[in-house]
Amino acid sequence: MAVYTDISDEELDDLLLQYDLGEVLSCKGIAEGVENSNFLLHMEAGFYILTLYEKRVEENDLPFFLGLMEHLAAKNFVSPTPIATKSGQSLTRVAGRPAAIIQFLEGRSIRRITPDHCALLGDTLADLHLAAQDFKLTRNNALDVTSWRNLFNRCKASNAEGQFSTAELKEIESELEFLELHWPQDLPTGVIHADLFPDNIFFLNNAVSGVIDYYFACTDFLAYDLAICMNAWCFETDSSFNITKARKLLNAYQKRREISVQELGALPLLCRGAAMRFYLTRLFDWLNQVDGALVKPKDPSEYLKKIRFHQDVTSVSAYGLTS
Structure with a gap:
């Protein structure tokens, strides 16, 4: 989840107009992982993860990934749910990359595994x-x-x-x-x-x-x-x-x-x-x-x-x- 692609304020504002999440309060890059660019979004409606899919991820695979998350969440599995736009789309584009906004989940990863x-x-x-x-x-x-x-x-x-x-x-x-x-x-x-x-x-x-x-x-x-x-x-x-x-x-x-x-x-x-x-x-x-x-x-x-x-x-x- 390292940040490889930056988003301008204008690009972020244009993207968020497609959603019913209220005003953006903050947007911070997440310096973890190696595959995609991720940002922690703090919106009036709560916290979310904005993911920009980098070149290593095939865009044709994204319906599988997002659909799987939706399916698992519907089965009450502890998976985050992709957030749909006002027009009902889970997958959008920003800064020249396919993108999605995902539900933020509470909790933390464990360093000292028992x-x-x-x-x-x-x-x-x-x-x-x-x-x-x-x-x-x-x-x-x-x-x-x-x-x-x-x-x-x-x-x-x-x-x-x-x-x-x-x-x-x-x-x-x-x-x-x-x-x-x-x-x-x-x-x-x-x-x-x-x-x-x-x-x-x-x-x-x-x-x-x-x-x-x-x-x-x-x-x-x-x-x-x-x-x-x-x-x-x-x-x-x-x-x-x-x-x-x-x-x-x-x-x-x-x-x-x-x-x-x-x-x-x-x-x-x-x-x-x-x-x-x-x-x-x-x-x-x-x-x-x-x-x-x-x-x-x-x-x-x-x-x-x-x-x-x-x-x-x-x-x-x-x-x-x-x-």
Whole structure:
């Protein structure tokens, strides 16, 4: 959510005339995330998030993302609702970018993650999967296993100054070949969030108050969403794996939606793939930094350590479950 595109006062005023939100009291850029430009709007009607979708987000995908948020909110899931204009449109344009105004949710993201937070995450992720199962739209995962080879090649082309060693890139290429050869085929599929990191879920009074940032959401293996969350939530700052957090996450999820035997068997491989996906996107962002962005790209080496951990996992017992 870093700010890449600024909005003039005139552009903002013209945009807000399309809404029934009263006068604007303040508009401040949000210096978080890496995908879109976000602003906190304080209107007479309350607080909202104004998002400008940058070039990395395909405009044709926006009806899926906004429609999913509307669908989830209608199912009483803790998703923010896109705000419609006076003419009933959720998607508009400002400063040359497609844009939307989204409901502001109370709560805060958690920095010091406990096993109990992971249990709440498991509950919430299962609820999301169940609430979205009758969502009519679909979207292919643009960052699935079939995309990683091209992304890796683009990273190698951007590594002209040798920021990342030949040995590390060879290690990643070997892992990539393994994943391409062994990626599972027939697991339960549905709408997944695909980016449910700690900064994308809010807590308030020991409960989840909101899930945000659906701009990687897609149709893919449900268990892949679990793998993404395990990578994002169950490792400590020293890169050690916290089996208690993983057990809490998986057990809470299973109480809402049963994880099949096939999904459990594939989980170590899915975790390797999820770690690869975030290693590659972080590597690409590190090698292709955007001038003027308020946020420095994240170091990909964190996810190389996670790849290595999952490579040694032979069963889900390493994640705190019995197979």
